[in-house]
Each structure stands twice: as structure tokens, then as C-alpha cells.
Amino acid sequence: MSRHVVASIEEIPPGSRKIVTVNGREIGIFRIGDDFHGLINRCPHQGAPLCRGEIVSRLVAPSPGDYRLTRSGEMLRCPWHCWEFDIRTGQSLCDPNSVQARAFDVAVEPGKTLVEGPFVAEQVQVTVEERYVVVTV
Amino acid sequence: MNRPASDHLTGAIDCDIHPALPATRVLLPHFDPYWREHVLRRGLERENFEPSSYPANAPINGRPDWHLPSGPPGSSLPALQAHLLDRLRPAHAICNVVHGAQVMLSEDLSAAFCRAINNWIKAEWLDRDPRLRASIVVPPHSAELAVEEIERLAPDPRFVQVLLLAMTEVPLGRRQNWPIYKAASQHGLPIGIHAGSSFRHPPSALGWPSYYLEDYVSQAQGFQAALNSLVSEGVFVKFPDLKVVLIESGVTWLPASLWRLDKTWRGVRAEVPWLEEQPTETVRRHVRLTLQPFDAPPTEQQLHTLLEQLGSDRMLLFSSDYPHWHFDGDEALPSGLSAELIRKICVENPLETYPRLKETS
Numbered sequence: 001m002s003r004h005v006v007a008s009i010e011e012i013p014p015g016s017r018k019i020v021t022v023n024g025r026e027i028g029i030f031r032i033g034d035d036f037h038g039l040i041n042r043c044p045h046q047g048a049p050l051c052r053g054e055i056v057s058r059l060v061a062p063s064p065g066d067y068r069l070t071r072s073g074e075m076l077r078c079p080w081h082c083w084e085f086d087i088r089t090g091q092s093l094c095d096p097n098s099v100q101a102r103a104f105d106v107a108v109e110p111g112k113t114l115v116e117g118p119f120v121a122e123q124v125q126v127t128v129e130e131r132y133v134v135v136t137v
Numbered sequence: 138m139n140r141p142a143s144d145h146l147t148g149a150i151d152c153d154i155h156p157a158l159p160a161t162r163v164l165l166p167h168f169d170p171y172w173r174e175h176v177l178r179r180g181l182e183r184e185n186f187e188p189s190s191y192p193a194n195a196p197i198n199g200r201p202d203w204h205l206p207s208g209p210p211g212s213s214l215p216a217l218q219a220h221l222l223d224r225l226r227p228a229h230a231i232c233n234v235v236h237g238a239q240v241m242l243s244e245d246l247s248a249a250f251c252r253a254i255n256n257w258i259k260a261e262w263l264d265r266d267p268r269l270r271a272s273i274v275v276p277p278h279s280a281e282l283a284v285e286e287i288e289r290l291a292p293d294p295r296f297v298q299v300l301l302l303a304m305t306e307v308p309l310g311r312r313q314n315w316p317i318y319k320a321a322s323q324h325g326l327p328i329g330i331h332a333g334s335s336f337r338h339p340p341s342a343l344g345w346p347s348y349y350l351e352d353y354v355s356q357a358q359g360f361q362a363a364l365n366s367l368v369s370e371g372v373f374v375k376f377p378d379l380k381v382v383l384i385e386s387g388v389t390w391l392p393a394s395l396w397r398l399d400k401t402w403r404g405v406r407a408e409v410p411w412l413e414e415q416p417t418e419t420v421r422r423h424v425r426l427t428l429q430p431f432d433a434p435p436t437e438q439q440l441h442t443l444l445e446q447l448g449s450d451r452m453l454l455f456s457s458d459y460p461h462w463h464f465d466g467d468e469a470l471p472s473g474l475s476a477e478l479i480r481k482i483c484v485e486n487p488l489e490t491y492p493r494l495k496e497t498s
């Protein structure tokens with residue numbers, strides 16, 4: 001397992017995403033508030049570029065007609081067949097236990113720590129003052 | 138028929154038999170005075186309100202050895218006793234009257250006829266043979282009047298179900314029908330959905346068919362649409378105790394239809410957010426199907442594949458569909474079923490589906 005510096009936190013404002021390539025693999029980095037999450041950019045259904053899908057809410061209704069908008073900005077809708085995935089876990093809504101997009105550990109580290117290593121920072125210029133998004137693959 | 142009946146159906150519950158009115162006139166004593174006069178003034182007692190789906194001379198509508206010296210097949214209680222009740226010895230048989238009353242355009246006349254039919258079934262059949270049970274016939278195009286009729290008869294535990302048709306004026310899941318489901322659910326009455334149409338719409342989505350062959354086969358499409366509607370509109374989420382029995386729907390269309398429903402639900406789930414689980418799971422819990430006429434595949438092996446695809450041994454309910462002609466002799470069950478499954482189909486599943494059978498047996 002290796003840890004890769006993929007972005008400064010400024011690059012990914014809350015509610016947005018950045019798709020990065022680590023070891024030849026595309027990973028979507030999503031920011032929900034101050035939490036960062038990583039998902040493989042490949043839908044477990046038929047391989048669509050999942051992380052390019054729309055970021056949506058979870059629509060629920062405990063009873064028909066009783067509509068509630070929950071978890072705004074925490075779901076990802078696949079651009080191909082519209083299956084929905086939980087950005088935090090990669091689990092699908094339709095079959096959470098067997099249809100899952102691979103999730104990666106994402107952390108925020110201060111530049112100061114990063115300079116000390118051992119991190120791979122191919123794509124990002126690290127400075128001591130900034131804070132960075134680090135993904136473990 | 139002198140050979141002794143086999144006993145594999147003894148104690149079974151026959152979930153679909155069809156007593157028929159010998160003639161409309163027999164209903165006269167069962168109308169209230171207002172509607173009796175209405176019927177007489179219009180001469181309606183001389184009409185035959187048999188739905189055209191059951192042409193009197195079509196062989197399928199009456200097994201040859203169940204024909205009567207006079208009157209339509211199914212119109213005699215002693216004959217029913219001799220042909221079915223005393224011979225196969227089921228514990229109970231559920232009477233489903235399918236009649237033009239259910240498709241009349243006037244909601245009030247429809248309700249009056251339904252009341253008369255229910256009174257007739259009670260007096261002429263239920264009161265005369267303790268093995269019989271019945272479905273409440275209601276005017277399906279008026280939820281209000283249908284609920285009144287359910288409330289009127291619910292105190293009598295021999296009424297075990299509410300009867301609707303698969304293809305009426307609006308898809309069955311629509312909210313305007315919900316009062317019916319609410320009343321049924323409160324009284325422990327499943328909703329029986331019988332093959333049939335009020336013919337306000339063509340039975341096929343493509344238009345009016347030319348032949349019975351098309352009409353009969355399209356019934357499965359009608360059931361499919363009715364079931365989709367009930368599931369999608371969230372009827373089973375709203376009424377978690379409700380059971381629906383598809384009567385004479387056939388069975389083979391169901392697995393493919395469910396696969397399609399599950400598959401499509403995955404992508405459009407957000408539109409029907411009350412459907413939290415795969416529709417198939419909901420259907421397995423809430424929906425039952427009567428056996429005859431069974432569109433069984435040709436070989437036992439294929440039959441087993443079908444049962445496996447249904448994914449539940451709790452969904453099928455034994456029915457003879459008396460007096461319609463779907464089997465000969467006493468062979469009301471397809472061959473190749475295990476003893477355990479037969480017991481489920483004939484006894485356990487019906488008892489689970491119709492809680493009122495336990496109240497009275």
C-alpha cells in the first residue's frame with residue numbers, strides 16, 4: 001500500500017470532485033463538507049465512468065407521497081444506468097451488500113508532514129503551509 | 138365416475154370455484170325493494186349478465202362431465218357437491234362470482250347487483266354447505282360503494298376475500314382505489330384479482346383483439362400491468378398486511394416480469410422512493426397465485442425450473458376453477474410436485490393467505 005498526494009484541499013471545494021490517476025487507476029475524490037472520499041472511477045455494474053456521474057441526494061419516502069430529501073450531495077448517480085451509490089461507502093442503493101464501488105481511504109495531511117515522507121507526490125507540488133488530500137491505494 | 142377418488146386433495150382448500158347464477162331472475166329476492174322494482178321496470182331480470190369472456194358454449198367453460206341437465210355449469214349446489222366437494226373432499230372451497238355486475242357503468246346499479254349477488258351466495262350456497270366460503274363482490278369503479286359493501290359483509294367470517302378484476306377503469310394501484318385496500322386490510326380480507334376486464338380499454342395495449350386466443354393470452358399482460366401498478370404506487374408499503382391473490386392469472390409470466398421489474402427499479406428507484414427493497418421481495422411477501430388454469434411447461438424438469446424461478450414455495454394456492462375445464466378426472470394438480478409442496482399449495486399457503494379460514498374451521 002502506498003499513499004499518494006493527489007490535490008491541495010483548495011482544489012476541491014465542498015460539493016465538488018476531482019478525478020485523479022494513481023498507479024494508472026482513475027479515482028474520484030469527492031468532498032462532502034470537510035470530509036474527503038475516494039471511489040474508483042468504474043461502475044460495478046457495467047464499467048461506466050462512475051465518478052463523472054451527477055452528485056445527488058437520497059430521495060426517500062417512508063410512505064407513498066411522503067417525500068423527503070435526505071443526505072444532500074452524498075449520493076452519486078451513475079451516468080449510464082442511473083444506479084445510485086453512497087459516496088461515503090461506495091455501496092449501491094439497490095443492492096448495498098453485493099453491488100459496491102471500490103472505496104479508497106482518503107485523508108487530509110498538512111504539507112509539513114508530507115515533506116517528511118514517505119509519500120508519492122507526482123502530481124502535486126507540496127508546500128509546508130498548505131493542506132493536502134492523500135489517498136491510499 | 139364410479140372409481141373412488143384419490144385422497145391427495147382431502148382437506149385441501151380450493152381457492153377458486155365459480156358458482157353461476159342459473160338466471161338473473163334468481164337474484165330478485167335478494168335486492169332491496171327499490172332496486173327490485175328498478176330491475177323489474179327495466180326488464181333486467183331477463184338479461185344475462187355473464188361476461189362475454191365466458192361464452193356459454195365454449196368447451197373451456199364447462200367440463201363435459203360437469204355439465205348440468207339444465208342451467209349453466211356451476212349453477213347447482215348438489216352438482217358442485219357431487220362433482221367436487223364430496224369427491225375430492227376439500228376442507229373449504231372459495232366461491233368467486235364473476236358477473237357483469239362488476240363492470241356496469243352505473244355505479245349504483247353495479248353496487249345493487251353486487252349486494253344481491255352477495256346475499257344470494259350467502260343464502261343459497263354458504264348457508265347450505267359449511268365447507269363453502271366466498272369472496273365479496275364489489276363495484277370496482279366506486280371505491281366508496283365498494284367499501285360500504287365490504288363493511289356490510291365483513292362481520293360474516295365466511296366472506297374471506299374481496300374480489301376485483303385485473304383490468305378495470307384505472308390501474309389497480311391508483312390511490313382512488315386505496316379505500317378498498319384499507320378496508321380489506323383492516324378486516325383481514327385479501328384482495329382477489331380475477332382475470333377479466335371491464336372492457337373500457339382493449340385487453341391488449343395494441344387495441345382490440347379479433348379472437349379469444351388473443352384475449353385469453355393478453356390476460357397475462359393485464360395481470361402484469363395490474364401488479365406493476367400495485368407495486369409501483371406503493372400499495373404494499375401503505376398497507377403492509379395486505380395480501381393479493383391473482384386468480385386465473387397463470388404463473389409462467391411472473392418470473393420474467395419480476396426480473397424486468399427489479400432490473401428497471403435499480404435505475405429509476407428515485408422516482409418511487411417508497412420502494413426501498415427489490416420489487417420481487419415485496420411481491421413474494423404479498424402476492425399469491427391460484428393454480429388452475431396452470432400454464433405448466435411441458436416437462437416436469439421445466440416445471441421445477443419455473444418453481445425455482447418463482448423463488449418461493451409460499452406463493453401458489455390450490456384451485457380447481459370448477460366448473461371450468463382445465464383437467465380431467467381428479468388430476469387437479471400438475472404431476473411432479475413433491476408431497477411437501479403439495480401440502481403447502483393445498484393447505485398451508487391458503488391458510489396463511491386467508492386468515493379468516495382459521496376463524497371458522
Ligand code: FES
Pocket residue numbers: 043044045046047048078079080081082083
Ligand atoms: S454502468 Fe453504472 S449503472 Fe450501469
